[in-house]
Amino acid sequence: MVDHNVTSAPGIAGVLGLPKSMVDQTVATLFGSDDLKWARPAPEDTVRARGLRLTDKGRITTQKAAAVAPVRVNQPLVYDQMLWKAAPYDHPRGQAEEDGMLTLPVARSGPIDDGDVTAAEITALLRENGTTNREVLQVKTITQAKARRILPVKLLLYADEERTDIEIGVVVDGELSKAHELALIGHGGAKALGITVAPPPERPLLEPNLEKARVPLEEVTQHRAEQAAFQLGSQTPTPGPPSAPQPEADEIRAIGVFEHPDILDEALTHARRRILIISPWIKNAIITTDFLGKLERRLTRGVKVDIAYGYEDNDTKTDPAAVRKLTNLPPATRTSSPSPASRAPTPRCSSTTTSG
Structure with missing residues (x-):
């Protein structure tokens, strides 16, 4: 001009x-x-x-x-309905309910309007994803997919017996998201998701000889706090030649929920005599191809495996497909089929013995 x-x-x-x-x-x-x-x-x-x-x-x-002529193209876009804005997520995926996940609330119901996404927002997302040779001049129309895609996130809950409120954090792509946290609080927070604080159940007593050998919870907590303080204050060690694994002494102590995956993987990888798993439910998220492969290798090595599950008489949270995967293991390797256990204890914080 x-x-x-x-x-x-x-x-x-x-x-x-x-x-x-x-x-x-x-x-x-x-x-x-x-x-x-x-x-x-x-x-x-x-x-x-x-x-x-x-x-x-x-x-x-x-x-x-x-010399540059504008062209009309279809640009795939992820829209975060909880924040009601376009988002830079790369690989959202579905099947949240089948994996036993909670669904977080959305900002509002109904379809996305044309005015909900601007050309400047799309250009900014393209820049954030590394596309610098394209600029959006105008949004002509928006077409929304029929099936919603779900992005898995992690909820961090902070509560104790003396407090009735629950602090909640939302982790998206490995980072805390303050925007999602505020949005969730605006929708009622943990209470809206049905998450409440209940007093912990009384710890069941062990056999007298095991109860005598059990490491008290206070001692376990103190030991872990000292370990964390040492790791935070120490320098990164210089890598050296790997040492031969040393057999661990039998230990009876309280374990936290966050330890369950590591302990289960350790058992599936190194157990030599027996594996006993007691769980309220059997879920598809746990009975993966990797889980089944490690379990079958233990069975072929002569390890006896017992799996007990079931929380109530009407077990609606166990995934039948996951149970079938276990019972369909080759007969030559299946030494003990999973069996329902009436009112098996929920493994929040339980006592266990760990051995080689």
Whole structure:
């Protein structure tokens, strides 16, 4: 426009039919990039008045821009319905209910409107994902997929017996998301998800000889706190040649929920005599191909495996497909089929023996 004798911001806004504020912002940006200048006309120029002029750099920029023609494309986009905004997630996936996950509330129900996503937002997402050679000029229309995609996140809950409220954190792609936390609090927080604080059940007593050998919970907690303090304060050790694994002494102690995956993997990898698993439910999220492969290797090595499950008479949380995967193990390796256990204890914090 400037090169065609439209040399004022109001004139450009009038010709293009754009708000003057938008034109003023663009002119300021072009001044900053040395594409525009403010100049008087030459003495022999009796046509143009004082106004905007292209710099030498601006003429080159104009030529390059004229060679670029806008095209209409379909741009896949992930929309976070909890925050009600476009999001940079790469690989959202579904089947949340089958994996036993809770579904977080959405900001509002209904389809996404065309005005809910702007061209600037899409351009910013493209830049964030590494696409720098494309700029979105206009959003023509939005088409929403029929099936919603689910992004798994982790909830961090903080509570104790003396407090009735529950602090909650939301971890998205490995990082705490303050925006999701505030959105969840606005929808009722942990209470809206049916998460409550209940007093812990009394610890069941062991056999007298095992109860005598059991390490008290206070001692376990103190030992773990000392270990964490040492690891935080120590330097990263220099890698050395791997040492031969040493057999661990039998230990009877309280374990936390966060230890269960590591202890289960240790048993499936190194147990030599017997594995006993007692769980309220059997879930697809646990009975994976990796789990079944390790379990079958233990069985072929002569390890006896007993699996007891069941929390109530009407067990609705166990995945039948997961049970079938266990019972379908080759007969030559299956030494003990999973069996329902009436009201088996929930393994929140239980006593266990660990051995080689």
